[in-house]
Amino acid sequence: xxxxxxxxxxxxxxxxxPQAVLGPGDDCALLAPSPGMALAITTDMLVAGVHFLPDxxxxxxxxxxxxxxxxxxxxxxxxxRWVLLAGSLPEANEAWIAAFADGLFxxxxxxxxxLVGGDTTRGPLNLCLTALGEVPTGRALRRDGAQVGDxxxxxxxxxxxxxxxxxxxxxxxxxxxxxxxxxxxxxxxVPRVELGLALQSKALAxxxxxxxxxxxxxxGHILERSGxxxxxxxxxxxxxxxxxxxxxxxxxxxxxxxxxxLVFTAAAKNRLELIELAAQIDLPLWRFGxxxxxxxxxxxxxxxxxxxLPINRxxxxxxx
Amino acid sequence: xxxxxxxxxxxxxxxxxPQAVLGPGDDCALLAPSPGMALAITTDMLVAGVHFLPDxxxxxxxxxxxxxxxxxxxxxxxxxRWVLLAGSLPEANEAWIAAFADGLFxxxxxxxxxLVGGDTTRGPLNLCLTALGEVPTGRALRRDGAQVGDxxxxxxxxxxxxxxxxxxxxxxxxxxxxxxxxxxxxxxxVPRVELGLALQSKALAxxxxxxxxxxxxxxGHILERSGxxxxxxxxxxxxxxxxxxxxxxxxxxxxxxxxxxLVFTAAAKNRLELIELAAQIDLPLWRFGxxxxxxxxxxxxxxxxxxxLPINRxxxxxxx
Numbered sequence: 001x002x003x004x005x006x007x008x009x010x011x012x013x014x015x016x017x018p019q020a021v022l023g024p025g026d027d028c029a030l031l032a033p034s035p036g037m038a039l040a041i042t043t044d045m046l047v048a049g050v051h052f053l054p055d056x057x058x059x060x061x062x063x064x065x066x067x068x069x070x071x072x073x074x075x076x077x078x079x080x081r082w083v084l085l086a087g088s089l090p091e092a093n094e095a096w097i098a099a100f101a102d103g104l105f106x107x108x109x110x111x112x113x114x115l116v117g118g119d120t121t122r123g124p125l126n127l128c129l130t131a132l133g134e135v136p137t138g139r140a141l142r143r144d145g146a147q148v149g150d151x152x153x154x155x156x157x158x159x160x161x162x163x164x165x166x167x168x169x170x171x172x173x174x175x176x177x178x179x180x181x182x183x184x185x186x187x188x189x190v191p192r193v194e195l196g197l198a199l200q201s202k203a204l205a206x207x208x209x210x211x212x213x214x215x216x217x218x219x220g221h222i223l224e225r226s227g228x229x230x231x232x233x234x235x236x237x238x239x240x241x242x243x244x245x246x247x248x249x250x251x252x253x254x255x256x257x258x259x260x261x262l263v264f265t266a267a268a269k270n271r272l273e274l275i276e277l278a279a280q281i282d283l284p285l286w287r288f289g290x291x292x293x294x295x296x297x298x299x300x301x302x303x304x305x306x307x308x309l310p311i312n313r314x315x316x317x318x319x320x
Numbered sequence: 321x322x323x324x325x326x327x328x329x330x331x332x333x334x335x336x337x338p339q340a341v342l343g344p345g346d347d348c349a350l351l352a353p354s355p356g357m358a359l360a361i362t363t364d365m366l367v368a369g370v371h372f373l374p375d376x377x378x379x380x381x382x383x384x385x386x387x388x389x390x391x392x393x394x395x396x397x398x399x400x401r402w403v404l405l406a407g408s409l410p411e412a413n414e415a416w417i418a419a420f421a422d423g424l425f426x427x428x429x430x431x432x433x434x435l436v437g438g439d440t441t442r443g444p445l446n447l448c449l450t451a452l453g454e455v456p457t458g459r460a461l462r463r464d465g466a467q468v469g470d471x472x473x474x475x476x477x478x479x480x481x482x483x484x485x486x487x488x489x490x491x492x493x494x495x496x497x498x499x500x501x502x503x504x505x506x507x508x509x510v511p512r513v514e515l516g517l518a519l520q521s522k523a524l525a526x527x528x529x530x531x532x533x534x535x536x537x538x539x540g541h542i543l544e545r546s547g548x549x550x551x552x553x554x555x556x557x558x559x560x561x562x563x564x565x566x567x568x569x570x571x572x573x574x575x576x577x578x579x580x581x582l583v584f585t586a587a588a589k590n591r592l593e594l595i596e597l598a599a600q601i602d603l604p605l606w607r608f609g610x611x612x613x614x615x616x617x618x619x620x621x622x623x624x625x626x627x628x629l630p631i632n633r634x635x636x637x638x639x640x
Contacts, residue, residue, distance in 0.1 A: 021358055025545065026463050027395035027529060028360035028453070033353035038341055040348035041436070043450055045406040047443030075347040086365040086448045116361070119448075123367030128406045128439075128448035130363055133348070143346050209347060225345065 009092060009120045012101040017114040019081055029116035031082055037134040040078035044069050048125035058096045060187040061127075062103025068212065069131035070111055070191035071260040075210040077141040077200025078133030080113045080193060086130075088123030111193055139200055141208035141264065146226035150206055150265035152289035153274065155192055157238055158215045160185035162256020163249060171248075178243045189260040194281045199264060204274060208264035214255040216311060219263050220297055226265075229294030235304045238286045254311070265291055329412060329440045332421040337434040339401055349436035351402055357454035360398035364389050368445035378416045380507040381447075382423025388532065389451035390431055390511035391580040395530040397461040397520025398453030400433045400513060406450075408443030431513055459520055461528035461584065466546035470526055470585035472609035473594065475512055477558055478535045480505035482576020483569060491568075498563045509580040514601045519584060524594060528584035534575040536631065539583050540617055546585075549614030555624040556608045574631070585611055 010024070017023030022030035033039055046065055048054045066083060073080045085104070089097070108115060113131070164182030167174045174182060192210070199205040207226060211218045216232070223230055240249040266274060271287065278285040301309040330344070337343030342350035353359055366385055368374045386403060393400045405424070409417070428435060433451070484502030487494045494502060512530070519525040527546060531538045536552070543550055560569040586594060591607065598605040621631040 022460070022462065027392040028362040028398065028460075030396070030455075030460055031359040031361060032457065033359055035355065039351040039353055039359070041351060041402075041404065041450075041452075042348040043404040043406045043437060043439055043448070045408055045439045045441055045443075045446070045448060047408045047441055047446075050408070050441060050443050072347040076350070078348065082361075084361065084363040084450060086363045088365055088367045088370070088446060117363060119363055119365045121365055121367055121370060123365075123370050123446065124444040126365070126367075126408060126443065126446045126448075128363070128365060128446075130361075130404060130450045132361075135350075137352065140342070140348075140350055142342065 008094065009097055012097050013085065013115055013118060015105060015115065017116050019114040020116045023114065023116050024118065029084070031116065034134055036137055038137050038140060040073055040076045040133045040135050040140060041130065042069055042072035043128065043130040044072070045126065045128045054125060057187070058099040059103035062100040063107045063188050065127050065129050066104050066107040067189050067191045068260060069129045070193055071189070071210040071212070073131055073133035074191050074193045074196035075141065075208050075262055076133070076135060077139065077196045077208070078135040079197060080111050080131060080133045082116045082132045083108065083113050084117040084130045085115060086119040086128040088121045088126045090122070090125055111191070135200060141196065141200055141205055143207055143209055143222050144225040146207035146222050146228055146265040146291050148228060148291055148293050149268065150291040151268055151271065151287050152219070152230060152232065152263065152265055152291065154211070154215060154238065154261055154263045154286050154288055155195055155283055156259070156261040158211050158259045158261045159249060159253030159256045161189065161258040162252035163244055166248065166252065172245055175243045178241050186258060189258065191260055192262045192283070195262055195283060198277055198281065202273070204270050204277070205264040205266045208262055211257070211259050211261045211263055213257045215263065216254050216299060220299060222263065222265065223299060224297040227296040229292050229296070229298035230289055231292055232289035232299065232301045234301055234309055236286065236288045238284070328414065329417055332417050333405065333435055333438060335425060335435065337436050339434040340436045343434065343436050344438065349404070351436065354454055356457055358457045358460060360393055360396045360453045360455050360460060361450065362389055362392035363448065363450040364392070365446065365448045374445060377507070378419040379423035382420040383427045383508050385447050385449050386424050386427040387509050387511045388580060389449045390513055391509070391530040391532070393451055393453035394511050394513045394516030395461065395528050395582055396453070396455060397459065397516045397528070398455040399517060400431050400451060400453045402436045402452045403428065403433050404437040404450045405435060406439040406448040408441045408446045410442070410445055431511070455520060461516065461520055461525050463527055463529055463542050464545040466527040466542050466548055466585040466611050467587070468548060468611055468613050469588065470611040471588055471591065471607050472539065472550060472552065472583065472585055472611065474531070474535060474558065474581055474583045474606050474608060475515055475603055476579065476581040478531050478579045478581045479569060479573030479576045481509065481578040482572035483564055486568065486572065492565060495563050498561050506578060509578065511580055512582045512603070515582055515603060518597055518601065522593070524590050524597070525584040525586045528582055531577070531579050531581045531583055533577045535583065536574050536619060540619060542583065542585065543619060544617040547616040548611050549616070549618035550609055550611050552609035552619065552621045554621055554629055556606065558604070558606045
């Protein structure tokens with residue numbers, strides 16, 4: 001028999017899996033977990049028209065599909081090892097599939113993970129990725145570990161992805177250089193794997209989360225799970241790109257999703273070491289607030305005089 | 321804030337996870353693999369209109385979504401332990417979600433697995449489940465382990481699910497009792513977890529696969545992966561329900577999918593023990609052929625006189 005379209009798709013995703021006991025092609029993949037390690041596992045579903053535009057460049061989509069899952073592993077301080085991909089496609093478009101696989105495997109290679117299994121079927125475009133990583137037992141960066149007095153930190157430039165989206169949607173007009181940077185943040189996000197691993201292995205953080213739905217909204221998850229409140233110092237938030245509309249840029253920074261930066265809490269005694277870490281991994285780390293006792297989840301934004309500012313911390317809710 | 325529809329959905333799937341270090345609600349779930357065990361992992365995507373009718377009873381769909389993944393674990397001889405569910409839904413229909421969760425957790429309870437994580441989003445109805453199990457290192461039942469001279473065995477009554485579908489589609493008219501049995505096989509399949517575990521722990525099988533796409537088509541995967549050929553003895557195939565049209569029943573048996581019986585190969589010296597096992601677990605086991613040397617994947621169907629019969633071994637290909 002000639003290969004069916006189904007076989008053809010599988011072929012694009014069959015690559016060597018040196019980290020697996022048994023890779024794609026059987027009823028299950030077989031993995032050998034490392035002794036003394038906990039397994040961190042996460043699954044994310046990306047739907048055309050909801051999480052990405054149907055005409056999104058397939059290579060960028062392949063990268064992003066994997067990157068957003070590796071970001072969840074990074075937020076636990078886990079080392080990425082294995083992924084599985086299930087997808088439904090409206091048609092077996094070979095060029096699209098080849099480009100998507102290119103992007104996915106570029107990200108897999110960059111972070112040293114093997115695609116060990118999957119499923120392909122016909123249907124409205126939908127991609128579901130499951131990622132597995134390992135973290136020493138008892139050392140994972142959980143959302144519920146924040147302590148009173150902890151500093152709040154965030155990496156990189158949260159908000160650029162949302163600015164890029166606003167630009168693409170014609171809601172703002174960014175200068176070309178900044179537009180390129182923001183669109184790259186949106187379409188090819190960099191999961192903060194090195195940062196998460198460093199925070200975990202050096203025991204520098206008490207709690208962490210990745211910013212997928214908005215800085216304040218995701219910070220809220222740490223507050224709720226840790227049963228604490230927080231103060232955010234507006235004048236210590238990451239600097240905004242000066243070329244962008246300041247109000248929009250601030251709104252994107254506080255409520256925009258899709259950047260996949262890490263927000264984490266750390267004891268004040270670790271400040272110097274975190275500043276050194278930022279230099280080592282060439283990634284800005286911003287100390288922008290602190291954890292306080294109070295109503296679980298309560299978040300106060302303070303101006304430079306310590307006066308409360310109005311805030312909108314609603315994250316991105318797929319059903320809103 | 322009142323709970324959003326998104327929170328509401330999550331609530332239906334948040335149940336105790338005694339087998340996890342950390343269950344739903346963080347960036348990842350955390351699991352503690354058992355020492356000396358390999359991890360078996362599989363992912364399956366079920367799309368409305370492709371794998372099930374959009375008006376399928378949600379409770380039955382919940383059961384089946386999990387059962388088909390547990391069947392993949394069974395086919396490896398792995399003990400099911402943890403699952404993750406990602407789903408996109410066109411609307412947050414609370415009654416539908418509650419019924420779906422009921423069915424899913426009924427199956428989870430029956431087989432002792434914890435739902436440890438997931439993702440919910442809006443989109444065309446699509447369910448993606450990832451299941452993890454454990455199997456002693458080096459003991460998994462792989463597709464590539466069949467040996468020349470092995471007997472071919474299949475469990476249960478493959479073909480009933482396809483007969484049930486034909487009845488529902490008006491392509492045949494089954495008597496009520498048989499129709500009920502066939503529709504149950506289609507809508508509430510029983511993953512052969514006990515059988516898979518027994519074959520593995522007693523070292524009774526060399527290779528195994530679950531019948532999701534058709535008996536002969538799935539057997540073909542064992543042949544190809546093992547680099548062997550096989551003879552199937554038509555008169556030793558499972559008996560057909562006498563109330564059904566014989567030609568249709570045979571076609572459903574050989575090419576119908578969705579039964580989730582196990583096909584496996586075993587040394588001839590294990591025949592007696594396999595017959596005893598069938599009695600112990602109250603599940604018929606049919607010895608219906610044997611592995612031979614020959615072109616990898618070549619399959620011959622022989623009548624009672626050893627004469628070749630024409631066959632159609634095409635399984636269910638989602639892109640055909």
